[in-house]
Amino acid sequence: MKKIFALIVTLATPMTANALNIFVCEPEWSALIMEIAGDEHEITIATSAFQDPHSLQARPSLIAAVRDADLLVCTGADLEIGWLPLLLRRSGNPSIQPGNPGYFLAANYVRRLEIPKLIDRSQGDVHPQGNPHIHLHPRNISRVADALAERLSEINPGSSAKYAAALEYFQHRWDESVNLWSERAAPLGGMRLASHHRSFSYLADWLELDIVATLESKPGIPPSGAQLATLLEQLSPNPPAGVIRTPYENEKPSQWLSERLNIPEIQLPFTIGGTDKAVDLFTLYDETIRMLEEYAN
Ligand SMILES: [Zn+2]
CATH class of the missing domain: 3.40.50.1980 (Nitrogenase molybdenum iron protein domain)
Structure with missing residues (x-):
């Protein structure tokens, strides 16, 4: 009887205690989280491929999702400057505010292109921190994957071995694919x-x-x-x-x-x-x- 009880507890724990609420700004980062963490977490994605990530309405449903989030994963480099700061303020959630482990910006981990010599927002330039659309260079995906796996482990240490294994598997498959794509697209x-x-x-x-x-x-x-x-x-x-x-x-x-x-x-x-x-x-x-x-x- 004791044995059965222990088994139930072991099975039940990963389903409940480790599941994080993750708020993601763009679909590419949700896909990357899935590669590293599988589907163990609850993910809310703010935009779709048909919505401009530069401009979005801070809907109540999004504010609620940020309020419940353990981790926020966005591009950064000012891509979401028009709406994310408002969501963060209204959420009242301290753990995903800038500077905390729950706040993750992908663009911080890559070399950005097109950084302007002179920032001139008055003329409406929406790329003042350089080009934020970083996800279509495979090297950027690889770097963000490393950083994201590390951050997931920091927030959810119980699954860190799992994340490390999944990251290694992903990077291996990604490298292989990148070689094939590079050759094919030459x-x-x-x-x-x-x-x-x-x-x-x-x-x-x-x-x-x-x-x-x-x-x-x-x-x-x-x-x-x-x-x-x-x-x-x-x-x-x-x-x-x-x-x-x-x-x-x-x-x-x-x-x-x-x-x-x-x-x-x-x-x-x-x-x-x-x-x-x-x-x-x-x-x-x-x-x-x-x-x-x-x-x-
Ligand atoms: Zn843009």
């Missing part, structure tokens, strides 16, 4: 593309894509008709292979330009859920490369 090097927003700078850095034009004059500033006309004139003699954008960005400027240049307008998945097939980090990268291959000359 012919994409030098592919010329226009981009609505600077959403794909890290992808371009990795695959050596040539982003010849960005439709927004500054990150976050919608292009005016005059600016688009200028771009059309500049790109007409040698049009790029396509105009790329995320699922959440306004398609009109990209469509306008693509129609006039007679080039495809390409909505890449950008993050998990951006297409039906992009269900985790591996398939997100697969899909992104496959779509670029489709449009490469």
Whole structure:
């Protein structure tokens, strides 16, 4: 009888005592948590592939989720500056405030691109801390995975051996996949593309894509008709292979330009859920490369 009781306790403990409430700002970090921690935790994701992480409404349901959170995992680098500070303030939850172990920003662990020499928020630049869209460079994923596993272990030491094993397994599979992707995508090097927003700078850095034009004059500033006309004139003699954008960005400027240049307008998945097939980090990268291959000359 004693033996049976002990067994029940052992089985019951991991289900209840170790389960954390995790608030995640973007789907890519939720996917990374799943790789390291499986589905033992309750995850609330603030945005989807179809919502701009730069701007979000601080809905009551989100405030409630932050209030209950043991860990908050966001991109940082000011990506969520328009809404996350408000959620944090309204949550009244001390454990996930900046500086505490429950507050984790992925961009703190990578080398950021496009850090401006002069920060000028007055003109509406939404990338004052450098480009925050870090997740489409595989090296960044790898670094954030290390840091995230460490943080999960700090908050939930009972599962640290499990996290370490899962991290090792993930990094091994990730390295293998990155080698295959790099080899396969080598012919994409030098592919010329226009981009609505600077959403794909890290992808371009990795695959050596040539982003010849960005439709927004500054990150976050919608292009005016005059600016688009200028771009059309500049790109007409040698049009790029396509105009790329995320699922959440306004398609009109990209469509306008693509129609006039007679080039495809390409909505890449950008993050998990951006297409039906992009269900985790591996398939997100697969899909992104496959779509670029489709449009490469
Ligand atoms: Zn941005």
